[in-house]
Amino acid sequence: SQPFLSIKDLKVHFSTEDGTVKAVDGLSFDLARGRTLGIVGESGSGKSVTNLTILGLHNPDTTTIEGSIELDGDELNGASDRTLEKLRGNKMAMIFQDALASLSPYHTIGTQIGEVYRKHTGASKKAARERAIEMLRRVGIPQPDRRVDNYPHEFSGGMRQRAMIAMALVCDPKLLIADEPTTALDVTVQAQIMDLLKDLQQEFGTSIIFITHDLGVIADIADDVLVMYGGRCVERGPKEEVLRSPQHPYTWGLLGSMPSLDGPVDVPLNPIPGSPPSLLNPPTGCRFHPRCAFASEVEGNRCATERPLLQIEDGRGNACHLSDGQRREFLADLAASK
Numbered sequence: 001s002q003p004f005l006s007i008k009d010l011k012v013h014f015s016t017e018d019g020t021v022k023a024v025d026g027l028s029f030d031l032a033r034g035r036t037l038g039i040v041g042e043s044g045s046g047k048s049v050t051n052l053t054i055l056g057l058h059n060p061d062t063t064t065i066e067g068s069i070e071l072d073g074d075e076l077n078g079a080s081d082r083t084l085e086k087l088r089g090n091k092m093a094m095i096f097q098d099a100l101a102s103l104s105p106y107h108t109i110g111t112q113i114g115e116v117y118r119k120h121t122g123a124s125k126k127a128a129r130e131r132a133i134e135m136l137r138r139v140g141i142p143q144p145d146r147r148v149d150n151y152p153h154e155f156s157g158g159m160r161q162r163a164m165i166a167m168a169l170v171c172d173p174k175l176l177i178a179d180e181p182t183t184a185l186d187v188t189v190q191a192q193i194m195d196l197l198k199d200l201q202q203e204f205g206t207s208i209i210f211i212t213h214d215l216g217v218i219a220d221i222a223d224d225v226l227v228m229y230g231g232r233c234v235e236r237g238p239k240e241e242v243l244r245s246p247q248h249p250y251t252w253g254l255l256g257s258m259p260s261l262d263g264p265v266d267v268p269l270n271p272i273p274g275s276p277p278s279l280l281n282p283p284t285g286c287r288f289h290p291r292c293a294f295a296s297e298v299e300g301n302r303c304a305t306e307r308p309l310l311q312i313e314d315g316r317g318n319a320c321h322l323s324d325g326q327r328r329e330f331l332a333d334l335a336a337s338k
């Protein structure tokens with residue numbers, strides 16, 4: 001069947017005073033209905049930019065977009081502002097780390113959720129209020145018929161996050177993009193919000209893109225994982241496979257402890273020596289090569305000169321010049337040295 005969302009060779013370049021920033025540079029992926037794709041990478045890897053671009057929330061004066069973004073059969077690259085605005089909220093919606101940034105301090109929670117609903121459905125104010133109360137109940141806000149008249153500052157951080165989720169889901173979008181939505185919350189509230197998202201996904205059949213730098217979050221919520229580095233995908237696959245037998249040296253670094261070839265690995269993010277690449281003057285060849293401990297294992301300096309292409313088969317693969325044999329050998333060595 002057709003993927004619900006299909007991204008093909010996406011490039012998002014910004015012009016700045018210093019030159020062109022290649023924030024996303026040849027990214028392709030698919031997302032099926034009802035699945036959750038976790039996108040992981042350091043800040044500056046292009047994960048947030050990718051998703052703002054899908055939503056059409058970029059500055060058209062300074063941004064060049066190439067490639068294809070197909071949502072449920074509609075091409076979004078080049079779509080009019082009007083079309084994109086109609087799709088936002090209705091077919092796709094986003095939740096952020098900072099609920100306060102997406103909620104206005106001057107209007108009640110209920111008015112804000114209701115307005116999104118009215119805009120897309122033309123419902124009456126009364127019906128929109130009913131809908132807002134129902135959504136607040138669904139996201140676990142106690143006494144929703146009273147809380148609906150509160151202002152955002154009268155909600156706790158966790159409750160604001162729930163209200164933002166209610167607002168995102170009020171028109172039953174088929175795609176939800178979640179950009180680090182739990183990062184600012186304490187662990188208990190974070191777990192509650194993750195459970196809520198999983199329940200809502202079951203109920204609504206939503207496809208979710210979950211952006212995070214936290215592999216623990218990926219392990220919890222994702223079906224599939226896409227690892228981004230320097231504006232490109234370096235590895236993707238089903239969550240279990242990526243976490244248990246990662247293929248790309250960058251993912252090895254992210255996972256920190258080397259994977260034993262069977263058992264599950266530790267998931268905390270391990271800082272990798274060196275810094276993320278400049279997207280103004282990205283490294284040639286493999287963008288990870290200045291930080292990669294394995295570059296010298298590849299013959300002929302290819303890592304520095306030749307871009308490794310992403311080879312994906314049945315949803316699993318990587319972009320690296322190491323051969324499968326080398327990969328197995330290094331993983332076995334590293335597992336043995338532990």
Ligand code: SF4
Nearest residue numbers: 286289292303320321
């Ligand atoms: Fe390392 Fe070379 Fe593979 Fe890039 S292509 S990850 S530099 S081994």
Ligand code: MG
Nearest residue numbers: 043047048179
């Ligand atoms: Mg970000």
